[in-house]
Amino acid sequence: MNTLILRTIVPILTSLMVIYSIIVLLSGHNQPGGGFIGGLIAASAFALYGIACGVAPVRRALYFHPISISGFGMFLAALSGFPSLYEHVPYLTGLWWFPEIAKGVEVPLSTPLIFDIGVWLVVVGSLVSIALALEEKV
Amino acid sequence: MIGFAVLTPFFAALFAPLLVYLIGHRAAWILAIVPGYLAYRLLEFTAPVARGERILQSHSWLEGFQVNYSFMIDGLSLTFAFLILGIGFFIVIYAGGYLKGHPHLGRFLATLLAFMGSMLGLVLADNLITLFVFWELTSITSFLLIGFDHERMAARRAALQALIITGLGGLVMLAGFALIGIVGGTFELSELLTKGDEIKQHGLYSLMFWLVMAGAFTKSAQVPFHSWLPNAMEAPTPVSAYLHSATMVKAGVYLLMRTYPMLGETDLWETVLPIFGGTTLIVGTVLAVRDTDMKLMLAYTTVASLGLLVMMLGVGNERAVEGAVLYLVAHSFFKGALFMVVGTVDHEAGTRQIDKLSGLRSAMPITALAAMLAALSMCGLPPFVGFLAKESIYHAVTHGGWHEGIIAGVAIIGNALMFGVAASIAIRPFTGKWVDPPKAVHEGSVMLVLGPIVLSILGLATALFVLEMMQAHFFKPMISAVAGQDVAVDLHLWGGLNPALVLSVLTVGLGLFVFVYFKKFRKAFDGILNFIGWGPDKGFDQAICVLGFVARHVTRLLQSGEMRTYMRATLFVVAITLLWPMYQFEVWPLRPQFPELRLWEAGVFGILAVGILQVIFSKTRLTAIVSLGIQGFSVALIFMMFGAPDLSFTQFMVETLSVVIIALVLTRLRLMQHDGRGPAAFLFDGLVAIGVGVGMGALLMAITEAPLDMRLSEFFSTYSAAIAHGRNIVNVILVDFRALDTLGEITVVLITGVAALALIRVRSSEKADEKTTSTMTGGSDAEGENALAGKDAS
Numbered sequence A: 001m002n003t004l005i006l007r008t009i010v011p012i013l014t015s016l017m018v019i020y021s022i023i024v025l026l027s028g029h030n031q032p033g034g035g036f037i038g039g040l041i042a043a044s045a046f047a048l049y050g051i052a053c054g055v056a057p058v059r060r061a062l063y064f065h066p067i068s069i070s071g072f073g074m075f076l077a078a079l080s081g082f083p084s085l086y087e088h089v090p091y092l093t094g095l096w097w098f099p100e101i102a103k104g105v106e107v108p109l110s111t112p113l114i115f116d117i118g119v120w121l122v123v124v125g126s127l128v129s130i131a132l133a134l135e136e137k138v
Numbered sequence B: 001m002i003g004f005a006v007l008t009p010f011f012a013a014l015f016a017p018l019l020v021y022l023i024g025h026r027a028a029w030i031l032a033i034v035p036g037y038l039a040y041r042l043l044e045f046t047a048p049v050a051r052g053e054r055i056l057q058s059h060s061w062l063e064g065f066q067v068n069y070s071f072m073i074d075g076l077s078l079t080f081a082f083l084i085l086g087i088g089f090f091i092v093i094y095a096g097g098y099l100k101g102h103p104h105l106g107r108f109l110a111t112l113l114a115f116m117g118s119m120l121g122l123v124l125a126d127n128l129i130t131l132f133v134f135w136e137l138t139s140i141t142s143f144l145l146i147g148f149d150h151e152r153m154a155a156r157r158a159a160l161q162a163l164i165i166t167g168l169g170g171l172v173m174l175a176g177f178a179l180i181g182i183v184g185g186t187f188e189l190s191e192l193l194t195k196g197d198e199i200k201q202h203g204l205y206s207l208m209f210w211l212v213m214a215g216a217f218t219k220s221a222q223v224p225f226h227s228w229l230p231n232a233m234e235a236p237t238p239v240s241a242y243l244h245s246a247t248m249v250k251a252g253v254y255l256l257m258r259t260y261p262m263l264g265e266t267d268l269w270e271t272v273l274p275i276f277g278g279t280t281l282i283v284g285t286v287l288a289v290r291d292t293d294m295k296l297m298l299a300y301t302t303v304a305s306l307g308l309l310v311m312m313l314g315v316g317n318e319r320a321v322e323g324a325v326l327y328l329v330a331h332s333f334f335k336g337a338l339f340m341v342v343g344t345v346d347h348e349a350g351t352r353q354i355d356k357l358s359g360l361r362s363a364m365p366i367t368a369l370a371a372m373l374a375a376l377s378m379c380g381l382p383p384f385v386g387f388l389a390k391e392s393i394y395h396a397v398t399h400g401g402w403h404e405g406i407i408a409g410v411a412i413i414g415n416a417l418m419f420g421v422a423a424s425i426a427i428r429p430f431t432g433k434w435v436d437p438p439k440a441v442h443e444g445s446v447m448l449v450l451g452p453i454v455l456s457i458l459g460l461a462t463a464l465f466v467l468e469m470m471q472a473h474f475f476k477p478m479i480s481a482v483a484g485q486d487v488a489v490d491l492h493l494w495g496g497l498n499p500a501l502v503l504s505v506l507t508v509g510l511g512l513f514v515f516v517y518f519k520k521f522r523k524a525f526d527g528i529l530n531f532i533g534w535g536p537d538k539g540f541d542q543a544i545c546v547l548g549f550v551a552r553h554v555t556r557l558l559q560s561g562e563m564r565t566y567m568r569a570t571l572f573v574v575a576i577t578l579l580w581p582m583y584q585f586e587v588w589p590l591r592p593q594f595p596e597l598r599l600w601e602a603g604v605f606g607i608l609a610v611g612i613l614q615v616i617f618s619k620t621r622l623t624a625i626v627s628l629g630i631q632g633f634s635v636a637l638i639f640m641m642f643g644a645p646d647l648s649f650t651q652f653m654v655e656t657l658s659v660v661i662i663a664l665v666l667t668r669l670r671l672m673q674h675d676g677r678g679p680a681a682f683l684f685d686g687l688v689a690i691g692v693g694v695g696m697g698a699l700l701m702a703i704t705e706a707p708l709d710m711r712l713s714e715f716f717s718t719y720s721a722a723i724a725h726g727r728n729i730v731n732v733i734l735v736d737f738r739a740l741d742t743l744g745e746i747t748v749v750l751i752t753g754v755a756a757l758a759l760i761r762v763r764s765s766e767k768a769d770e771k772t773t774s775t776m777t778g779g780s781d782a783e784g785e786n787a788l789a790g791k792d793a794s
Helices: A004-027 A035-053 A055-062 A066-079 A111-135 B002-031 B033-050 B075-098 B105-124 B128-146 B153-184 B189-200 B205-219 B228-234 B237-246 B248-263 B267-290 B294-313 B318-349 B365-379 B385-396 B402-427 B446-464 B467-483 B499-516 B518-532 B536-558 B563-585 B599-617 B621-641 B645-669 B679-705 B711-724 B729-737 B739-771 B779-793
Strands: A100-102 B055-062 B067-073
Touching: A004 A035, A004 A111, A035 A055, A035 A111, A035 B645, A035 B729, A055 A111, A066 A111, A066 B739, A111 B645, A111 B729, A111 B739, B002 B033, B002 B055, B002 B067, B002 B075, B002 B105, B033 B055, B033 B067, B033 B075, B033 B105, B033 B467, B067 B075, B067 B105, B067 B128, B075 B105, B075 B237, B075 B248, B075 B318, B075 B446, B075 B467, B105 B128, B105 B237, B105 B248, B128 B153, B128 B189, B128 B205, B128 B228, B128 B237, B128 B248, B153 B189, B153 B205, B153 B228, B153 B536, B189 B205, B189 B248, B205 B248, B205 B267, B228 B237, B228 B294, B237 B248, B237 B294, B237 B318, B248 B294, B248 B318, B248 B467, B267 B294, B267 B402, B267 B518, B294 B318, B294 B385, B294 B402, B318 B365, B318 B385, B318 B402, B318 B446, B318 B467, B365 B385, B365 B402, B365 B446, B385 B402, B385 B446, B385 B499, B402 B499, B402 B518, B446 B467, B499 B518, B563 B679, B599 B621, B621 B645, B645 B729, B711 B729, B729 B739
Parallel strands: none
Antiparallel strands: B055 B067
8 A cells, every 4th residue: 555645645644643633632622622532533643654654664753662652641541630639639530720821821731631641642552553563564 | 456467467568578688588587576566465465365355346348248347356366366476476587597598588578477467367357258358368378378489380289279279168168158147147256156056046057067167178178178288388398387287277277166156066066077077187197107208297297187176176075175275276386396397407408308317416406306395295295285285185085975985096096196207207317327418417597496496395385384374364265265155274284093194195105106117107008098099189180170171162162263253142132132121011112203304414314325235235345344434434424413523523533443443454364355154144144233223223212212311411511611621521521520431441442452462463473483383382472572572672
């Protein structure tokens, strides 16, 4: 499937898809999207890159083994529940923080956001590790 | 406070490896403080217990199930606790000397301490379920300790055998506990002990009895469940001395003593216990005489001693209980000491074969002294505590009828044979001409000789110097606790000329005869046992073989390894589950009313219909899968049209990825293009598919007919933005309101990823194996891991 057209266009396509998936992840709390969908988009981006250019470049680009990424996501998601214990509210209760980075510009940060990033990493890692393993030639 | 004391050894176990890492084997001195201090703290209970009080402490655990983390200190549990902690103190030190320089000494001491905590919990527990939990913990820690030298096959087998036998017995016992709890209305032993009559007269008494006996007999290595105990000698000597002679194997005896007022003194009890105990006593001693490995000889005499204890508890009078209690304490002292002696000899001289050792007295004077003192107590000679025990035992069986006569006869034969074994172990290696052992021999270090010499002197001092104190603080409360009533105890080294003394003299005479002609006895027993040629140990292997055989065949029957079969079975069950209740209760949905469809809506449904036809009539698998994608995308479009953009979005992505992945799997597995189903299979699968489809559709229609409960939707739309700062309700539910569910779901995703990865790797490494034509069956996992590690590095 490694046609010239695909190989030329895939780096751009993949970067756009990953960026888009991050946008979907971050805006997911208010617009359609979120960690799960974002993760699926990113996973298809990497799978596509693997189909077009081979598995080795994808693994190099990811640097970490995808299943480790997934494991880290799991860790992050589980960890995001703990600050709530500090506030004496049940595990995984969302906590919010609105720092002002410039005059009148608030950036809403929260533990659900960290949780969602964890979800994103788990989905990306698991799916990419399956897809890449399957794409690999024995 | 008691509950915390029980946990202390577990905490200490956590720090043991670090301590050993820091200061080496000397860490044992520090770790021994734990049992020492706990024993010191328990001393405060001796006075109230001697007055006949019972100390109860309880913390609620699972209140709804009457399970409490509750403890009871009475004469029985307190004496046991002192044995566990006192001997444990010396064992920890001994272990430090015995495994000095061993790379896993830290792990060893940690497990040993964890065992100590489990055993302490077992004897102090008031709640039956708590007792069971600690009971199983002792089995598990024993498993780890027997298998400590896990690189040897024999150690692994012995560990597994011990775990299977004692673990199974424990589970059966749990059933017995459950029955007792239901009949008695409580799981607290302190209350159950007063309900003995109620339990004994209950119709299920014999069932409870047998279930509890299963636990006691397996743990205390009664014939025919005894084979795990001699095999457990694969463990390092500290373990054999501690778990498999002084404490853990006595858990079964403890259970019998504990339940004595509740289940004991019935005809069933007084028939079954002497039969099992007596058989075990004779079998154990015969096997002990037959062996030449001193550690195994001791192990078999432990089996025999446990048999003697069980037998005495089955006699059914207070003197017999007294005999059992005294013998139990005496046995813990002399057997613990003798095991450590043998371990020291093995450690310093390089062998524990009794025929290869001689004249060690001059090289190891302290060890020889300890061996001599301990053996004298084991022989039941005055003025040792073993003598007191044997006197009480003989007292108990010289007043009754013919069945007591049989018990007395069995006890005399058993004791005489044990006399021979004890004398041989204490005398043969240490006296006589000097024979060069395999290693240059010298006396063991302080750590090695401290335990045996103190324990063996205790066996002497208990009877000679502090008998009054021991009797008042330990023996009498313990005997009273076992008997369930206040028992007058009056122990003397010299009780005048009586039938018991005559039997004692007879035993000593027979014992000397066995000792003098020890080799002849050994040869004779060896001949008999070889003639029989089958034992429970072989039986265990055969049982495991049969189990494996059955499991393999059942698995082969159920697990075809063919995805299609699994799918067919699963979906068939799904179809039945969906359709059967609707048929049974006649709750079919009403005929739906079709709304007016707009053009594009009709178009989407048209695509759906075309897609399904394409799936059914496609010639190759790949086409079918891609066509199935049409279904998914159409559904996503429907979601979008009816106001569920999130669902639609996800559906698009999932659909894309699943088509990609299934296509990859197909190309990778190099399946045939066609699935090659015959017409019959095709028809059946079609029917199943239609069944699932109709069932699912009908279910959905039936559900939507009912008025929709909007409370949840209203809650989420009201509060999503207000308290969770998000306008996308779906996402807010996922990451905030129901975040714990999502945590579970992503765990599943992760596990699926790992599992799929492993499966793909197994397959590829199998292929790699085929290429190099090596047929290592077990290697595929390891190779998979290596491959993973390699990928990580790249």
